[in-house]
Amino acid sequence: MYDVVVIGAGVTGSAVARELSRYPLNVCVLEKAEDVCCGTSKANSAIVHAGFDAAEGSLMARFNVRGNEMMGQLAEDLDIPFRRNGAMVVCIHKEALGGLQELYDRGIANGVKELRILNREEALEMEPNLSENTQGALYAPTSGIICPFMLNIAMAENAAVNGVEFRFNTKVRSFESHICEKCGEPVWTIHTNNGDVQTRYVVNAAGVYADELHNMVSADKIHITARRGDYCLLDRECGDHVKHTIFPQPTKLGKGVLVSPTIHGNLIVGPTAVDIENKEGTNTTAAGIADLIEKSTGHVRNLPLRSVITSFAGLRAHEDHHEFIIGEVKDAPHFFDCAGIESPGLTSSPAIGEYVGGWFKERLGVEQKEDWIGTRKGITDPKTMSFEERAALIKEQPAFGRIICRCESVSEGEILEAIHRPLGAKSLDGVKRRVRAGMGRCQAGFCSPRVMEILHEELGLDYEEITKSGGHSNLVFEKTKGEGRES
Amino acid sequence: MSTAYDLVIVGGGPAGLSAAAAAREAGLESILILERDKELGGILNQCIHNGFGLHTFKEELTGPEYAGRYIDKVLELGIEYKLDTMVMDIAPDKTVTAMNRTDGMFQIKANAVILAMGCRERPRGALNIPGYRPAGIYSAGTAQRLVNIEGYMPGHEVVILGSGDIGLIMARRMTFEGAKVKVVAEIMPYSGGLKRNIVQCLDDYGIPLKLSHTVVNIEGKERVEAVTIAEVDEHMKPIPGTEERYTCDTLLLSTGLIPENELSKSAGVELSRVTNGPVVNEALETNIPGVFACGNVLHVHDLVDYVSEEAKKAGENAAAYVLGGCKDDRSGKEVKVIAKDGVRYTVPVTIDPERMDDLQVVRFRVGAVYKNASVAVYLDDERIQKRKKRIMAPGEMEQIILKKDQLLAKEGLKSITVCIEQD
Numbered sequence: 001m002y003d004v005v006v007i008g009a010g011v012t013g014s015a016v017a018r019e020l021s022r023y024p025l026n027v028c029v030l031e032k033a034e035d036v037c038c039g040t041s042k043a044n045s046a047i048v049h050a051g052f053d054a055a056e057g058s059l060m061a062r063f064n065v066r067g068n069e070m071m072g073q074l075a076e077d078l079d080i081p082f083r084r085n086g087a088m089v090v091c092i093h094k095e096a097l098g099g100l101q102e103l104y105d106r107g108i109a110n111g112v113k114e115l116r117i118l119n120r121e122e123a124l125e126m127e128p129n130l131s132e133n134t135q136g137a138l139y140a141p142t143s144g145i146i147c148p149f150m151l152n153i154a155m156a157e158n159a160a161v162n163g164v165e166f167r168f169n170t171k172v173r174s175f176e177s178h179i180c181e182k183c184g185e186p187v188w189t190i191h192t193n194n195g196d197v198q199t200r201y202v203v204n205a206a207g208v209y210a211d212e213l214h215n216m217v218s219a220d221k222i223h224i225t226a227r228r229g230d231y232c233l234l235d236r237e238c239g240d241h242v243k244h245t246i247f248p249q250p251t252k253l254g255k256g257v258l259v260s261p262t263i264h265g266n267l268i269v270g271p272t273a274v275d276i277e278n279k280e281g282t283n284t285t286a287a288g289i290a291d292l293i294e295k296s297t298g299h300v301r302n303l304p305l306r307s308v309i310t311s312f313a314g315l316r317a318h319e320d321h322h323e324f325i326i327g328e329v330k331d332a333p334h335f336f337d338c339a340g341i342e343s344p345g346l347t348s349s350p351a352i353g354e355y356v357g358g359w360f361k362e363r364l365g366v367e368q369k370e371d372w373i374g375t376r377k378g379i380t381d382p383k384t385m386s387f388e389e390r391a392a393l394i395k396e397q398p399a400f401g402r403i404i405c406r407c408e409s410v411s412e413g414e415i416l417e418a419i420h421r422p423l424g425a426k427s428l429d430g431v432k433r434r435v436r437a438g439m440g441r442c443q444a445g446f447c448s449p450r451v452m453e454i455l456h457e458e459l460g461l462d463y464e465e466i467t468k469s470g471g472h473s474n475l476v477f478e479k480t481k482g483e484g485r486e487s
Numbered sequence: 488m489s490t491a492y493d494l495v496i497v498g499g500g501p502a503g504l505s506a507a508a509a510a511r512e513a514g515l516e517s518i519l520i521l522e523r524d525k526e527l528g529g530i531l532n533q534c535i536h537n538g539f540g541l542h543t544f545k546e547e548l549t550g551p552e553y554a555g556r557y558i559d560k561v562l563e564l565g566i567e568y569k570l571d572t573m574v575m576d577i578a579p580d581k582t583v584t585a586m587n588r589t590d591g592m593f594q595i596k597a598n599a600v601i602l603a604m605g606c607r608e609r610p611r612g613a614l615n616i617p618g619y620r621p622a623g624i625y626s627a628g629t630a631q632r633l634v635n636i637e638g639y640m641p642g643h644e645v646v647i648l649g650s651g652d653i654g655l656i657m658a659r660r661m662t663f664e665g666a667k668v669k670v671v672a673e674i675m676p677y678s679g680g681l682k683r684n685i686v687q688c689l690d691d692y693g694i695p696l697k698l699s700h701t702v703v704n705i706e707g708k709e710r711v712e713a714v715t716i717a718e719v720d721e722h723m724k725p726i727p728g729t730e731e732r733y734t735c736d737t738l739l740l741s742t743g744l745i746p747e748n749e750l751s752k753s754a755g756v757e758l759s760r761v762t763n764g765p766v767v768n769e770a771l772e773t774n775i776p777g778v779f780a781c782g783n784v785l786h787v788h789d790l791v792d793y794v795s796e797e798a799k800k801a802g803e804n805a806a807a808y809v810l811g812g813c814k815d816d817r818s819g820k821e822v823k824v825i826a827k828d829g830v831r832y833t834v835p836v837t838i839d840p841e842r843m844d845d846l847q848v849v850r851f852r853v854g855a856v857y858k859n860a861s862v863a864v865y866l867d868d869e870r871i872q873k874r875k876k877r878i879m880a881p882g883e884m885e886q887i888i889l890k891k892d893q894l895l896a897k898e899g900l901k902s903i904t905v906c907i908e909q910d
Binding site for chain 1: 523571573575584586587588589590591592593594607608610611612613615617618619620621622623625626628629632633634636637638639640641642643664665703704705706708709710725
């Protein structure tokens with residue numbers, strides 16, 4: 001019997017798991033995919049929003065601003081890359097300048113610090129590639145960029161190190177609850193494809209599926225729409241086209257198509273916003289990409305769109321009221337929702353974790369473990385080292401001298417660490433999200449056979465068993481005829 | 488290990504090997520080849536089909552056999568090389584930073600550098616092909632490596648986008664291995680590969696080639712399940728209503744090769760926007776004296792024979808540069824070679840009539856298919872050559888030959904123009 005089962009190992013579930021790992025509790029995370037960070041958390045803008053966008057008084061505003069505040073220290077504790085590059089909301093129509101003031105006022109009310117309104121000249125001086133039509137901009141210096149994979153992975157790893165159990169490839173099918181005869185409290189039985197799991201409390205952090213889980217246990221239905229966003233990622237050679245995260249003025253469909261450097265030096269453009277029925281519909285569309293290109297060129301000029309290295313789509317878990325649903329479900333005691341976590345969900349995740357952790361601390365009357373480890377050392381990154389440091393590292397561990405991914409200069413040593421860490425990588429995408437092998441301009445053309453070889457050797461997987469991302473995403477089939485098969 | 492060499496060659500594929508041998512034969516002793524793979528030979532090692540060497544050796548060899556001839560030569564000549572070694576940086580002063588497992592990270596001061604890094608394949612992302620991103624989407628060269636080096640089948644039912652030579656070769660190779668290649672779609676109205684490969688790899692096996700077609704959707708969340716292609720209009724936009732859906736488990740891409748010049752950029756080498764390769768003079772020397780380029784890093788070739796020939800020249804010229812005392816002997820009298828009217832680019836881009844050999848090959852590609860048109864060469868306004876060709880296509884590299892005495896005879900020569908003329 002677990003004290004708490006968290007459903008979903010995305011950024012929200014992992015943040016909650018890490019906070020719960022502080023306490024002497026028996027915690028398990030159930031994840032339907034083969035790895036952490038496989039849903040909404042892996043395909044988003046990777047922005048740590050300042051918090052001026054969310055409605056005053058909303059949970060979104062509260063957790064966004066708090067999450068932003070927490071991010072600097074958290075990134076340091078977990079040894080993940082994060083930088084406050086600042087954001088600008090650009091106004092290109094004179095008559096819409098009032099909108100900037102509204103955003104400013106909302107930001108101040110939400111508690112966002114250091115906000116400033118820039119006139120046209122100031123804005124263009126800070127960011128020369130803004131549209132010629134720029135009339136002014138809202139400037140938010142506290143906005144930042146982060147690696148969404150590493151934030152998610154690091155929080156999950158840290159939770160695991162502190163005793164949280166993770167079960168992958170485990171999909172929840174249904175729930176049952178009964179009152180424990182001994183303690184008189186509710187106990188949940190979770191039926192999964194991998195057997196039943198019993199727990200005192202459930203945390204629902206199931207992303208786009210959070211409504212389905214909620215609706216299994218509550219008469220008070222909620223509805224989440226998968227809101228698809230297409231993105232283009234551009235080559236690192238144009239990563240400095242803009243220095244800040246550049247937004248158009250927001251509309252009711254969201255914050256609009258942003259253009260931003262990424263923490264790894266690429267340029268990201270996106271997302272679009274299309275509501276779809278299919279909660280697995282992460283396909284890009286020609287219309288979506290065309291729309292994206294048209295919208296992105298409104299507020300940023302000379303976008304080097306011929307340098308696109310990949311396009312992808314992510315699904316936002318859009319709740320009908322565009323608000324986070326966080327709390328114990330009224331008609332389902334001991335069932336706790338973290339639902340409707342869409343943008344600014346990534347930013348908010350540490351704050352949601354903190355809040356949920358605090359709730360359980362109080363409810364269960366527990367205190368932080370003395371041996372809780374709040375920090376984590378990231379995967380060795382030779383790129384941040386001096387020539388001498390790197391030379392010394394290779395001397396000690398020769399695997400750091402063998403480059404596997406040429407585009408991102410990822411060595412075998414980094415890949416070995418990614419595989420052998422707690423909650424290590426098991427697939428090509430798992431390696432990619434941890435060390436960026438395959439993330440560069442050739443998009444894994446060069447390194448995939450080499451990473452497959454390493455997965456084969458390190459995990460004892462046959463080639464036929466190696467997948468891109470778990471499930472049936474096998475990369476190769478049987479051996480060729482020359483290898484002993486009858487011809 | 489010595490940390491100074493007269494010549495460092497980046498890349499041990501056909502270009503690097505030929506350049507190394509030529510430089511040694513021209514009298515240069517201190518040469519080092521740096522190769523990132525575990526064997527010399529480059530991409531030829533996975534090209535196990537035949538058809539290599541017809542020009543160079545007057546016989547038909549497989550890729551590994553062709554590479555083997557040059558590897559033997561390099562070994563005979565006792566040229567130093569390092570395998571499994573990745574060059575991380577080339578500085579403008581020709582300091583080469585590299586690393587491997589045994590030597591760790593190291594720097595070499597070179598007097599001359601030959602860029603012979605080859606090219607890479609254009610990935611799906613660069614084409615913005617809509618759809619899902621499941622397993623089973625490979626560039627043709629990656630699939631070729633999986634089949635020919637690793638010995639595994641990347642798929643059973645295959646659609647190929649792009650008719651580059653590797654894609655055509657893989658259509659045949661996958662068929663040999665029992666896979667069903669359903670269709671090859673090419674967005675352009677002509678093939679990007681050699682005519683002989685269309686005949687020998689597609690026609691002979693009844694594999695349809697659909698020109699002016701592209702992929703408009705990829706289905707399958709985990710592994711490719713189907714691919715939809717559609718015809719495109721003259722602006723390369725898909726025409727609604729022309730969609731055809733193919734169930735398959737694999738999509739191979741053969742949609743273009745990009746010279747791999749990240750290191751050249753860090754060295755400060757000027758690149759051509761057309762070829763994505765270095766801008767070179769008749770000595771195959773870049774804007775940086777003592778830095779030469781050859782092979783697919785310079786411009787993408789169809790035939791390895793021409794790579795070897797070009798690289799031989801780069802090797803000889805690099806040797807001459809070092810043996811001549813590393814002097815920048817550019818006279819400032821270089822004449823521009825202008826690519827015009829259907830000629831997309833030329834290599835070289837400038838020629839110094841005084842420095843050039845008696846005969847100078849200028850290679851180029853055309854931008855469209857031309858039937859019964861002529862290649863014309865002008866010295867300023869004077870046409871000195873006109874050669875009619877039955878057919879010219881972007882997939883086949885063309886060449887003209889210039890004579891030194893003819894260029895020297897032209898007083899005040901300002902430009903050489905290569906163009907296509909229709910009669």
